[in-house]
Amino acid sequence: xxxxxxxxxxxxTSLLALGATTSAWATAPAKPKLxxxxxxxxxNPASKEDLAKLIEGVKSLEKIETIxxxxxxxxxxxxxxxxxxxxxxxxxxxxxxxxxxxxxxxDHPIHKKFVADYSPLWEKVIVYDSMDI
Amino acid sequence: xxxxxxxxxxxxTSLLALGATTSAWATAPAKPKLxxxxxxxxxNPASKEDLAKLIEGVKSLEKIETIxxxxxxxxxxxxxxxxxxxxxxxxxxxxxxxxxxxxxxxDHPIHKKFVADYSPLWEKVIVYDSMDI
Numbered sequence: 001x002x003x004x005x006x007x008x009x010x011x012x013t014s015l016l017a018l019g020a021t022t023s024a025w026a027t028a029p030a031k032p033k034l035x036x037x038x039x040x041x042x043x044n045p046a047s048k049e050d051l052a053k054l055i056e057g058v059k060s061l062e063k064i065e066t067i068x069x070x071x072x073x074x075x076x077x078x079x080x081x082x083x084x085x086x087x088x089x090x091x092x093x094x095x096x097x098x099x100x101x102x103x104x105x106x107d108h109p110i111h112k113k114f115v116a117d118y119s120p121l122w123e124k125v126i127v128y129d130s131m132d133i
Numbered sequence: 134x135x136x137x138x139x140x141x142x143x144x145x146t147s148l149l150a151l152g153a154t155t156s157a158w159a160t161a162p163a164k165p166k167l168x169x170x171x172x173x174x175x176x177n178p179a180s181k182e183d184l185a186k187l188i189e190g191v192k193s194l195e196k197i198e199t200i201x202x203x204x205x206x207x208x209x210x211x212x213x214x215x216x217x218x219x220x221x222x223x224x225x226x227x228x229x230x231x232x233x234x235x236x237x238x239x240d241h242p243i244h245k246k247f248v249a250d251y252s253p254l255w256e257k258v259i260v261y262d263s264m265d266i
Contacts, residue, residue, distance in 0.1 A: 037224075072266055073263025074263065074264055074266055075261075075262065075264070079236070079239070083260045084262060086262055088261065091261060091263040093168060093170075099211055102209075102211055106212070125216050126216065128217070128218055129208065129211040129217060131206055133188065133205055
């Protein structure tokens with residue numbers, strides 16, 4: 001195999017492996033695949049009261065039936081490194097089965113009430129949605 | 134109760150609840166508490182080959198003994214909203230028992246080899262470390 005062919009082979013087999021995983025999951029959902037990572041920055045980062053309120057708000061989401069796991073976090077006391085951004089106040093990590101599960105959550109009255117009631121507390125929110133491979 | 138007293142009460146009980154959770158876990162670690170969220174942006178975002186290589190690199194980390202769960206992801210096809218940043222190429226989510234578990238990982242030869250071998254592929258990396266509450 002030439003170098004180019006070998007590299008192409010590696011790329012193709014890797015993509016095939018990804019495809020196989022996706023297909024297997026489509027027919028038999030073994031574990032939640034959609035990870036919804038949310039990081040909140042408070043308008044008043046020094047306010048313990050606002051922090052407690054926002055955590056209470058995020059906890060209210062757990063009643064939404066398509067949530068498989070909900071992890072609420074605060075910045076960990078890990079080593080300060082240039083790539084680490086621990087300036088947020090609260091993290092929310094939700095596992096859904098799939099995109100449809102997250103869509104149900106986005107449109108759910110409990111989620112809409114959460115945004116209406118608690119968004120005045122936050123200055124910024126960043127969301128990353130990942131599909132487990 | 135006055136409004137001020139009630140708010141203070143709510144804040145204190147919320148903090149007490151947090152404290153209770155932390156103490157219970159300190160004596161009996163029921164589940165991993167440290168969530169290490171990493172998002173990678175590739176120098177060549179259009180390269181499927183670089184994407185496959187980086188995923189292969191992240192997979193090599195799973196041999197590190199303090200890792201309780203490793204989830205490798207790619208951007209999900211969720212709705213495009215202003216708060217969603219799905220411009221990254223690969224997400225890595227690792228659960229450790231605690232900060233010590235992550236420190237072992239950071240200093241581990243497998244992790245050092247991963248950074249040495251694969252960091253030329255990425256342009257940017259952002260890390261968020263959260264403690265589950």
